[in-house]
Amino acid sequence: MILKGVKVRLYPTAAQQEAIENNFRLNRFLWNQLLGMQIARHENGGSFVNKFGMNYLIKAMKIEFPFLKEAESTSLLYTSADLADSYDRFFKKQNGFPGFKSRRHPKNSYKSNCVNGNIQVADNHCLKLPKLGLVKANGLQRVKDRIKSVVVRKKADGTFEATLLVAFEAKTFASTGKAVGIDLGLTDLASQSDGFKLRNKQFERSLAKRKRQWQRKFARRRLLALKKIEVRKQATGENLELSTFKNVQKAKEQVARINKKIANQRNDYLQKYTTRLVKKYDLIAMEDLKTKNFLQNHHLSRSISDAAWARIKSMLAYKCEWYGKELVLVNPAYTSQICAHCGENTGKKPLCIRTFDCPHCHTTGIDRDVNAAINILNKALAQR
Structure with a gap:
């Protein structure tokens, strides 16, 4: 059970x-x-x-x-x-x-x-x-x-x-004999070794304008309410609670509703994707990313948080356990630098270059993220 x-x-x-x-x-x-x-x-x-x-x-x-x-x-x-x-x-x-x-x-x-x-x-x-x-x-x-x-x-x-x-009582999915490597990113949320790419819908940004408006309303109403509380306390000695101001609570609840909608949309999107993965593949390989380290980059921290990489990993972990599939986490080091065909390290490349060209085996035109996903799968197969 x-x-x-x-x-x-x-x-x-x-x-x-x-x-x-x-x-x-x-x-x-x-x-x-x-x-x-x-x-x-x-x-x-x-x-x-x-x-x-x-x-x-x-x-x-x-x-x-x-x-x-x-x-x-x-x-x-x-x-x-x-x-x-x-x-x-x-x-x-x-x-x-x-x-x-x-x-x-x-x-x-x-x-x-x-x-x-x-x-x-x-x-x-x-x-x-x-x-x-x-x-x-x-x-x-x-x-x-x-x-x-x-x-x-x-x-x-x-x-x-x-x-x-x-x-x-968990029911295992039918065995397919297939394996896949997954490279996580921001432009594309997941790039698979078979060439499939999952688009990053950026749910946080889709409702950013509406959320920002209500956050500003909440901040203004809260500030005015605190001033009224202070004036009432000095005049009559009565200590009012912030919860007594209905307009403040309304703005607070509106911000909470928007956050809840973002979380529900993201959760539904990831649940459907991870369920498709465990139905289609017997072996799923992923990078063992430490998201906390990436959040130190303040230029990308918001996008990384919205991508919810850790959430994808946790979903796959329990679904593979439930349905009899295997999840392998590999060290992400050099997966984007190694050629998936000859195994040579070509060094770092700027993010603006989206294709992988190998000077050793002369492989050209392969997608950079797909190449990394193939390397992740090869690492997983090697350490089994």
């Missing part, structure tokens, strides 16, 4: 929205209480309380704070597990010390475990969730396997979604 996540759009009622947001608040309260307890124990010379110890403390906290009983019980257990994991990463020097959760920058999500069928799909139109009952949802037709857990999330644009973790 393999686990995969399926995202569905939720359409909760007003009462269900309030229950979801209340669960966010209760999980944030529990996090802060447990973190404060851990800090106090450390200052008093006590030892760290692990995940199981914190789970036992939740029972006592429900007596001290009865309103915690309103929360979905398994989500509280996941909150203590997240805090324990955060401490583990801190002890291993993988991240900083855990911080308190703020109401101004909340974590608008919680996770629930499936226990005794409390999470179910009803008629492909409603999703049964603990403490919420039946919630209208879109996309449930893709959930055909056993549900393990669910993450309920409120997006920055005000919409709600659920990510269902389901266990399914």
